[in-house]
Amino acid sequence: MLLETPFHPRTAPLCHSRRWRNWSGYASALTYEPGHEYEYYAVRSGAGLFDISPLRKYEIAGADAAALVDRVVTRNALECPVGRVLYTPWCDEAGKMIDDGTVQRLGEDTFRVTSADPCLRWFQDCALGMDAAVRDITRELAALALQGPTSREILERVVTGADVAALPFFGLTGGSIGAAPVTVTRTGYTGDLGYEIWVRPENAVGVWDALAEVGRGYGLAPAGLDALDVARIEAGLLLKDVDYVSTWTALIESRKSSPYEAGLGWAVQPQPGRDFVGSRALAREAAAPSEWGFAGLEVEWPHIEKRFAAVGLPPLMAGRASREAVPIYAGGKQVGYVTSSTFSPILKKYIALATVRREFTRPGHRVKFELTVEFVRHTVPARVVKTPFFDPARKRG
Amino acid sequence: MTRRYDVIVIGGGHNGLVHAAYLARAGLDVCVLEARPLVGGATVTEEIFPGFQYSVFSYVVSLMRPDIIRELDLPRHGLAILPLESTLTPLPDGDRLYRDADHHRTWREIARFSIRDAEAYDDYGRSLFYMARAVKYLLDIVPPDPARLAPGDISGMLRLGRHFLGLEPDQLHLLAKLMTMSSADFLEEWFETDVLKATLSASGIIGTFLGPRSPGTAYVLLHHYMGEIDGHFRAWGFAKGGTGAVARAIASAAREAGAEIRTDAPVARVLVQNGRTTGVALANGDELRAKVVSSSLDPRRTFLDLVDEGELPDEVVQGVRGYRFRGSSGKVNLALDAAPDFSCMPGHGPHLRGAVSISPSIDYLERAYDDARYGDFSREPYIDIVIPSAIDPAMAPPGKHVMSCFVQYAPYELREGTWDDKREAFGDTVIDTLARYAPNLKDIILHRQVVTPLDIERTTGLSQGNIFQGELTPSQLFFLRPVAGYAKYRTPVRGYYQCGSGTHPGGGIMGAPGKLAAGVVMGDLGRGKGRRGR
Numbered sequence A: 001m002l003l004e005t006p007f008h009p010r011t012a013p014l015c016h017s018r019r020w021r022n023w024s025g026y027a028s029a030l031t032y033e034p035g036h037e038y039e040y041y042a043v044r045s046g047a048g049l050f051d052i053s054p055l056r057k058y059e060i061a062g063a064d065a066a067a068l069v070d071r072v073v074t075r076n077a078l079e080c081p082v083g084r085v086l087y088t089p090w091c092d093e094a095g096k097m098i099d100d101g102t103v104q105r106l107g108e109d110t111f112r113v114t115s116a117d118p119c120l121r122w123f124q125d126c127a128l129g130m131d132a133a134v135r136d137i138t139r140e141l142a143a144l145a146l147q148g149p150t151s152r153e154i155l156e157r158v159v160t161g162a163d164v165a166a167l168p169f170f171g172l173t174g175g176s177i178g179a180a181p182v183t184v185t186r187t188g189y190t191g192d193l194g195y196e197i198w199v200r201p202e203n204a205v206g207v208w209d210a211l212a213e214v215g216r217g218y219g220l221a222p223a224g225l226d227a228l229d230v231a232r233i234e235a236g237l238l239l240k241d242v243d244y245v246s247t248w249t250a251l252i253e254s255r256k257s258s259p260y261e262a263g264l265g266w267a268v269q270p271q272p273g274r275d276f277v278g279s280r281a282l283a284r285e286a287a288a289p290s291e292w293g294f295a296g297l298e299v300e301w302p303h304i305e306k307r308f309a310a311v312g313l314p315p316l317m318a319g320r321a322s323r324e325a326v327p328i329y330a331g332g333k334q335v336g337y338v339t340s341s342t343f344s345p346i347l348k349k350y351i352a353l354a355t356v357r358r359e360f361t362r363p364g365h366r367v368k369f370e371l372t373v374e375f376v377r378h379t380v381p382a383r384v385v386k387t388p389f390f391d392p393a394r395k396r397g
Numbered sequence B: 001m002t003r004r005y006d007v008i009v010i011g012g013g014h015n016g017l018v019h020a021a022y023l024a025r026a027g028l029d030v031c032v033l034e035a036r037p038l039v040g041g042a043t044v045t046e047e048i049f050p051g052f053q054y055s056v057f058s059y060v061v062s063l064m065r066p067d068i069i070r071e072l073d074l075p076r077h078g079l080a081i082l083p084l085e086s087t088l089t090p091l092p093d094g095d096r097l098y099r100d101a102d103h104h105r106t107w108r109e110i111a112r113f114s115i116r117d118a119e120a121y122d123d124y125g126r127s128l129f130y131m132a133r134a135v136k137y138l139l140d141i142v143p144p145d146p147a148r149l150a151p152g153d154i155s156g157m158l159r160l161g162r163h164f165l166g167l168e169p170d171q172l173h174l175l176a177k178l179m180t181m182s183s184a185d186f187l188e189e190w191f192e193t194d195v196l197k198a199t200l201s202a203s204g205i206i207g208t209f210l211g212p213r214s215p216g217t218a219y220v221l222l223h224h225y226m227g228e229i230d231g232h233f234r235a236w237g238f239a240k241g242g243t244g245a246v247a248r249a250i251a252s253a254a255r256e257a258g259a260e261i262r263t264d265a266p267v268a269r270v271l272v273q274n275g276r277t278t279g280v281a282l283a284n285g286d287e288l289r290a291k292v293v294s295s296s297l298d299p300r301r302t303f304l305d306l307v308d309e310g311e312l313p314d315e316v317v318q319g320v321r322g323y324r325f326r327g328s329s330g331k332v333n334l335a336l337d338a339a340p341d342f343s344c345m346p347g348h349g350p351h352l353r354g355a356v357s358i359s360p361s362i363d364y365l366e367r368a369y370d371d372a373r374y375g376d377f378s379r380e381p382y383i384d385i386v387i388p389s390a391i392d393p394a395m396a397p398p399g400k401h402v403m404s405c406f407v408q409y410a411p412y413e414l415r416e417g418t419w420d421d422k423r424e425a426f427g428d429t430v431i432d433t434l435a436r437y438a439p440n441l442k443d444i445i446l447h448r449q450v451v452t453p454l455d456i457e458r459t460t461g462l463s464q465g466n467i468f469q470g471e472l473t474p475s476q477l478f479f480l481r482p483v484a485g486y487a488k489y490r491t492p493v494r495g496y497y498q499c500g501s502g503t504h505p506g507g508g509i510m511g512a513p514g515k516l517a518a519g520v521v522m523g524d525l526g527r528g529k530g531r532r533g534r
């Protein structure tokens, strides 16, 4: 039996589609309505409310908490001020990615880290000899993501004891919703204006109700993972085990990725004297880059339409996001593969995240995307572009 | 010295703007002259009542050509089309027909009336898909002229012939039926359920002074089915910010490409010298010079109002005089204090994000038409409702709503009295009709705007208030739109072109006339991108 998140009493009756996915052992709605379209548009036009409780959460506390986090993650955690959040990957000694998530600095000596998969043992092992305690608080903390252009207005009306309007991108604040203490972070997985709300499980339902009540006038809709998948690809955000494979599960060397290879080079922040797990390997890689890299692709939609029209069909790709690996070619040779792709309803373009040979990572490069229509393989032109594909000013504004 | 433009576009409706954007992108020096203080024409959204955004005329989007959206990069200019997923038809006895994106639920809902119909529904959808796929070809071409023997016309007719002869025989038959039948008869071939037939046939009467049993309405039905969103036919959507946002996005693309857009600039006359245009005279007396003048106004204004009849051959003058407008639609736009509560589907459900259609039976629609035939507005009208604020929260203050009611029939020519006298009575009739299905309606109205065909004509210049710049009946389509011999966007005056909905492929927020006309203008000016149909 899948576990129920603390919001289940609310999400279950709303889940008219009865389509649930197993997310870390929890029942997580794929869509609430029969299709995800409306939920997706809620994120881009109103606000989508996602139950993200299944995320793994850890508390790291103690005099060496900052030093521990800084040792684990590739970004420079010592420079993260209290009241700020970092998105970061973390690696093994070989500089290959284990997982990625956010680091919230709640206090001088207190952090919260989220991850896709269990990391307690790793964090504790890294803490050897340090004054830092790592606790798995996954079940002690429920979480919601409220994402979309009206999310700020909704939160301003619901949260007391915090200036939500003043919260900067990747900022963090404490506050209350009703009587329930909450942490609000201006983070998310949609590339839109958005927030995440962290609350104790016993207060979860009350927080949901308060948001739903006020959200009604602001186009709020409960939203599921199908909508999230489209939004996160538009935002150019990676999904573990889809866009990269964790070094722990890769089994073979070639499946592993470094942050550089995954397009997260910006999150590797070496500094003289800074020694984090993988730093030496990553320094070597920085000096002698890998032959693989990350690329955002825009596949020429008219060509897709033409290929389908040639057999008399509408383009049967406008539906859900795809996690199917698709070969990418250039000059008749395979030069990489797409890991996630979707038709972007807001951009009216077919977009993809890809792993490609390094020489093809620069925006402007032309490649070919393999397209199978009626069991026949074709290729259609695609162009390497900068990610995020969709990057509204309100995200940071 | 007055400034001389390459092209002056008369009218800043969405077609004039599309036209200007394409020409400006081709490097031409383009100026759009719009009579009103804002662009958009029949595609405008205005804050008529403080805090409430009214899409005053057009209200939903589907026909807008995807290639135009892509080529002008309209998403980057702010265009976002939100899905409109359901249609609710309330019935006088408290029952309803509700269809939405959930295939199985729709099946069950229709099956409550007839299991046969529920099963035929998919077959119907498939058939219309084939029809839309076949006719879609026409949306993207300049109509060849069968009466001329120019090489372009002959090859165009041949291509056209090949295209249609490529259809399966049963599809060809169906197409012939669509072009000639009434929407009620056409639907009869699939369905027995009255409310289903009525609601589907309603798209066959929109913008047309015909009833569902009048031949010719089946084509109008198809016209409403040809819209594509993301490659899928029939999908209707709602532009975030209202339909005015479509016009604003196109205007932004046109400006970015270098076009100048002047508002509050009504054109009084097109200047003609020796059979060639030299520019326009504004109502304020200013004259502007241009090599090319393109009018996005309807054929009556384009040919008869803006140009001296002496410049036109008699048959063109006669043809345009005979071109049918016969406005038959009105609108009631409402600001509401709360959501309307439909007794057939109470509460604040997803149905409020779809269309609500007051079309309980074919007889109901036909009776509504009967009233209009004799010069009265319908006592019980057909009403097509959307509640934009339920889809896009930015359309009204939180918890409040705007409601758009498209109404037929409201004949332009009244048997007695004037629309100025009857405007409020018409509004009352619409509200009374609706209140039968949504009893809380009268208590929640904060403001109402009643738009009669006369108001449409006065505000946008659409003759007789016809929403499509002329009816979409077979005698006014394709190489006959607006008149034989001048369906290729040119006019008898050299350098003077047409680019509005009164040309092929017709009305609706589509942009195709504007783009196709731009291709012809560029071709004539020797600017590369000239298209078929010389």
Ligand SMILES: Cc1cc2nc3c(=O)[nH]c(=O)nc-3n(C[C@H](O)[C@H](O)[C@H](O)COP(=O)(O)OP(=O)(O)OC[C@H]3O[C@@H](n4cnc5c(N)ncnc54)[C@H](O)[C@@H]3O)c2cc1C
Pocket: B010, B011, B012, B013, B014, B015, B016, B033, B034, B035, B036, B039, B040, B041, B042, B043, B056, B057, B058, B059, B060, B061, B062, B063, B265, B266, B267, B268, B296, B297, B329, B330, B331, B406, B456, B459, B460, B461, B462, B465, B466, B467, B468, B469, B499, B500, B501, B502, B506, B507, B508, B509, B510
């Ligand atoms: C009530 C109503 C509801 C409708 N609903 C829908 C719908 O839901 N969906 C849909 O797809 N279509 C709908 N339509 C149809 C659609 O809106 C029109 O077919 C389309 O907008 C016409 O665009 P256009 O650019 O060809 O012409 P117009 O929009 O008519 O533009 C002409 C422009 O010229 C300007 N103008 C007029 N005279 C002059 C002058 N002398 N000098 C300078 N400028 C001048 C006008 O102000 C106007 O801006 C509706 C139309 C109406 C009226």
